[in-house]
Amino acid sequence: MATTGFWPATKLVAEREMRTFLRLKGFWFGLAILLIALFAAAILPTLFGDSKPVVAAVGPEARQVLTDTSVEIRDVPDVATAEQLVRAEEVEAAVVPGPRVIALDDPPTKVIAALATAPPVDLLAPAAVTEGVRILVIQLFALVFLMFGMGGSAIAQGTVTEKQTRIVEILVATVPVRALLAGKILGHWLLNVGQLLVVTIAAPIALQLGGHSSLLTMVAPALGWFIPFLCFGFVLLASMWAVAGALVSRQEDLGASMGPVMMLVMGPYFGVVFASDNATAMTVLSYIPFSAAVAMPLRMFTGEAQAWEAALSLGVLAGAVVAIVLLASRLYTGSLLQTGGKVALKKAWAHAD
Numbered sequence: 001m002a003t004t005g006f007w008p009a010t011k012l013v014a015e016r017e018m019r020t021f022l023r024l025k026g027f028w029f030g031l032a033i034l035l036i037a038l039f040a041a042a043i044l045p046t047l048f049g050d051s052k053p054v055v056a057a058v059g060p061e062a063r064q065v066l067t068d069t070s071v072e073i074r075d076v077p078d079v080a081t082a083e084q085l086v087r088a089e090e091v092e093a094a095v096v097p098g099p100r101v102i103a104l105d106d107p108p109t110k111v112i113a114a115l116a117t118a119p120p121v122d123l124l125a126p127a128a129v130t131e132g133v134r135i136l137v138i139q140l141f142a143l144v145f146l147m148f149g150m151g152g153s154a155i156a157q158g159t160v161t162e163k164q165t166r167i168v169e170i171l172v173a174t175v176p177v178r179a180l181l182a183g184k185i186l187g188h189w190l191l192n193v194g195q196l197l198v199v200t201i202a203a204p205i206a207l208q209l210g211g212h213s214s215l216l217t218m219v220a221p222a223l224g225w226f227i228p229f230l231c232f233g234f235v236l237l238a239s240m241w242a243v244a245g246a247l248v249s250r251q252e253d254l255g256a257s258m259g260p261v262m263m264l265v266m267g268p269y270f271g272v273v274f275a276s277d278n279a280t281a282m283t284v285l286s287y288i289p290f291s292a293a294v295a296m297p298l299r300m301f302t303g304e305a306q307a308w309e310a311a312l313s314l315g316v317l318a319g320a321v322v323a324i325v326l327l328a329s330r331l332y333t334g335s336l337l338q339t340g341g342k343v344a345l346k347k348a349w350a351h352a353d
Helices: 006-022 027-049 059-066 079-087 109-114 133-150 154-163 167-174 177-209 215-246 251-274 280-283 289-302 307-335 344-353
Strands: 054-058 074-075 091-094 100-103 121-124
Touching: 006 027, 006 154, 006 177, 027 177, 054 059, 054 079, 059 074, 059 109, 074 079, 074 280, 079 091, 079 100, 100 133, 109 307, 133 154, 133 177, 133 215, 133 251, 133 289, 154 167, 154 177, 154 215, 154 251, 167 177, 177 215, 215 289, 215 307, 251 280, 251 289, 280 289, 289 307
Parallel strands: 054 074, 054 091, 100 121
Antiparallel strands: 091 100
């Protein structure tokens, strides 16, 4: 029978979780990998983004301007054809009589730099942020979301280890089961917030080295939304990771129970990476609780969403957190002390009574 109150027990479990994981080499190795990925995302595009751009040329004057430059020339008969190629993104830009440069949404810096003189630039669909900056921010936001989402898997691994070694029986005799769950979530939430602080300190250095020093000012408003979304999103996923660990009694069975939760982390990650150009898909993702934590802040950054939309999405996420945590608490309580194989959800639900 538990002998410690809920909040003292929650604090005790949280401290235990933090001490345990701070001693693990894997924790520090994961943080190092995250920092390496951060610097790579900021610096590598600058180092290797020098492929030869394809440019449409209209008439002999435009071809003459592009001769002996580091661009691949594609001759077209008229300006209308050149604009069609630019809109279809078959060419990076077009040089037309004047000379003038036509581009889609961002000034084509490579093309302009290749010319002896910088001609006027006409943008067919001006963007709020440049394409390079947009891609970089998507990569960074998605990476941090992935770090937070997968960070909760340690809760599942720790839970099944405690069941396999029968330590959980001693813990439950001392602290309430729900306090055990709350303490695990709180401890790992603090660990992940600590990692986020390290990333926050390292990010300006990486961006400076990559030539993106102005990016922090541009992304700051979106970060104001990203942080609370991440905090709620982690609790949502962490409660599910805990249930995944409580449903099994052996490490060998953990993969099967972790699979659905892992899909709820990887799905939004790949969704925002590959569907970031699809406004409809991003709008849908920004209102689904499991993907809202990364999709909505990205839409705020690109100017595709209003503040009321972000507030509504955060409210939906907060409501989902309450519902999922209550559900997870019951399943965790009903399955934690059951051994002998994977526990069915129905059995765990009934056993909690």
